[in-house]
Amino acid sequence: MFVALFPESPSRxxxxxxxxxxxxxxxxxxxxxxxxxxxxxxxxxxxxxxSGDIGAAAAFAAKAQSECAIAVLIVCDRTYTADLADxxxxxxxxLSPIDQVELRVRLHRLSPRPLETHDEPTTLRxxxxxxNTGTYQATISGLPQDLTYxxxxxLRFFVxxxxxxxxxxxxxxxxxxxxxxxxxxxxxxxxxxxxxxxGEERSSWITTVRSVGYRFG
Numbered sequence: 001m002f003v004a005l006f007p008e009s010p011s012r013x014x015x016x017x018x019x020x021x022x023x024x025x026x027x028x029x030x031x032x033x034x035x036x037x038x039x040x041x042x043x044x045x046x047x048x049x050x051s052g053d054i055g056a057a058a059a060f061a062a063k064a065q066s067e068c069a070i071a072v073l074i075v076c077d078r079t080y081t082a083d084l085a086d087x088x089x090x091x092x093x094x095l096s097p098i099d100q101v102e103l104r105v106r107l108h109r110l111s112p113r114p115l116e117t118h119d120e121p122t123t124l125r126x127x128x129x130x131x132n133t134g135t136y137q138a139t140i141s142g143l144p145q146d147l148t149y150x151x152x153x154x155l156r157f158f159v160x161x162x163x164x165x166x167x168x169x170x171x172x173x174x175x176x177x178x179x180x181x182x183x184x185x186x187x188x189x190x191x192x193x194x195x196x197x198x199g200e201e202r203s204s205w206i207t208t209v210r211s212v213g214y215r216f217g
Contacts, residue, residue: 002039003107004028004046004070006060013098014049014075021104022149024177031063034070043070045110048090050076054083061090071110104149124159126205126217129198131156145197150175154190158206162217165209187214 001023005014008029018025023044026037034043046064050057061072074084074093084093092106124131128141136152138145147155157175166174168184176186191214195203207215 001044001111002026002041004034004037004043004064006046006048006057006064007051010049011051013096014047017098017100017103018047020100020148021107022153023104023107031060031067034064034068043068045091045107046070046072047107048072048074050074050080050083054080058090065091073106073110124156126159126162127202129159129202131159140198140202147194147197151190151194151197154187155194158214158216163215165212165215167213171213 003023003025005025005027008027010027015025028034028037048057048061064070064072071091074090075096077096091110094103094106122133130139138147138152154175168187171187172184191206195206205216209215
């Protein structure tokens with residue numbers, strides 16, 4: 001899920017929070033770059049950080065919404081809240097320091113919704129693990145599991161592709177996307193977290209294949 005991030009040099013805190021929330025930030029410096037850098041599946045939303053020039057931020061947000069039909073989330077610290085009262089060209093806002101859960105919820109609400117269908121949600125199963133792809137819920141023996149978005153996506157990938165050995169680079173490309181600028185170490189970190197949350201009895205579902213990567217099942 002790609003978000004257009006303005007200005008082109010955002011704070012490290014915001015970039016880290018977006019990545020942790022499961023979003024891939026793409027810095028843009030102008031409205032024109034919304035088209036030139038647009039991902040194949042389109043933008044999930046625009047994120048505009050106010051750190052000085054509120055006029056430039058407001059102008060970008062206005063054009064992103066009116067010309068490109070992109071919902072815009074404003075990010076600013078509390079000193080700018082009074083100024084936001086005079087700015088009507090954004091969809092939602094969040095104050096810094098950023099709460100990652102709140103950020104994920106607000107961006108999820110701004111994400112384009114697929115057309116409704118009457119298809120039943122798909123449930124993926126592995127032993128006593130169930131993944132509901134419609135609600136993004138994971139349960140083990142009927143008990144809900146507290147997984148982040150990317151932990152869920154990684155576990156879903158493993159369940160959908162059991163038995164095969166995948167390299168870290170392949171997993172990174174399949175789960176995070178080819179344009180993700182984080183290193184393959186990200187895979188190791190998420191695998192370690194998944195194993196911890198699956199518990200000692202089920203952590204062996206994810207097998208480390210020395211010098212190659214991981215296998216599930």
